[in-house]
Amino acid sequence: MPSRYRVAAGWLLGAAVFVLAGPRPAPFVAAGLGLALLGESIRLWASGHIDKTRALATGGPYAHTRNPLYLGSLLIGLGVVVAVASPWAAGLVALYFALFYPRVMREEARFLGEKFPEAYAAWASAVPFFLPRPTPGGPRATRFEWSRVGANREWRTAAALPLLVALLYLRGQAFP
Numbered sequence: 001m002p003s004r005y006r007v008a009a010g011w012l013l014g015a016a017v018f019v020l021a022g023p024r025p026a027p028f029v030a031a032g033l034g035l036a037l038l039g040e041s042i043r044l045w046a047s048g049h050i051d052k053t054r055a056l057a058t059g060g061p062y063a064h065t066r067n068p069l070y071l072g073s074l075l076i077g078l079g080v081v082v083a084v085a086s087p088w089a090a091g092l093v094a095l096y097f098a099l100f101y102p103r104v105m106r107e108e109a110r111f112l113g114e115k116f117p118e119a120y121a122a123w124a125s126a127v128p129f130f131l132p133r134p135t136p137g138g139p140r141a142t143r144f145e146w147s148r149v150g151a152n153r154e155w156r157t158a159a160a161l162p163l164l165v166a167l168l169y170l171r172g173q174a175f176p
Helices: 003-020 026-047 068-084 087-115 117-126 146-151 155-174
Strands: none
Touching (some): 003 068, 003 155, 026 146, 068 087, 068 155, 087 117
16 A cells, blocks of 8 residues: 555544444543553654654664654554454554555655665664664664654644544543
C-alpha cells in the first residue's frame, strides 16, 4: 500500500474504531489511556529533535530507536485498542500498521541514507531500526527544542488524545 494514503487511511481507521468500540470498563480505558500517553510522550520527545531534511536526528529517543515517532504511534494505537475493547478494532489497527508502517520506515531509511550517507551509516550501525535499545547509542548529535515540536506540528497528535477520550466518553453515554 503506498504510504501517501497513510494519513487518509488513519482518519478512516479512527472512524471505524470509534464505531466498533465496545463497552469500555474503566480499567481498560485507564490502561489504554496510559499506553496512549506513553506513546504521545515519545512522539513529543522525538519531534523536539527533528529538523526535517536539514539534519539527521540522532539524540534523545533517536539514540534508542531509529523510528521513535512510529514506536510512539504504535503505542497510541495499542492504547486505543485496549480502551475500546473491540477485537474488530484491534484487527483493523493491526492491519493498518502492517500495511503502512514497514513501508514508510523503509522509505524514510532509504531517504536518510541518501541524504546523510556517512552520518546515517554510523547511526544505523549503533541504533536498532524499530525496537528500542535500553541504553542510548550512536552519535547523539541533536538536542531537544520545543520550537521543533511546534514546527513539526506534533500539537495535532497531542490535541487528538483528549478529544478521543471525550468522544469515547460521549459515545459511551449515548450508546451504553
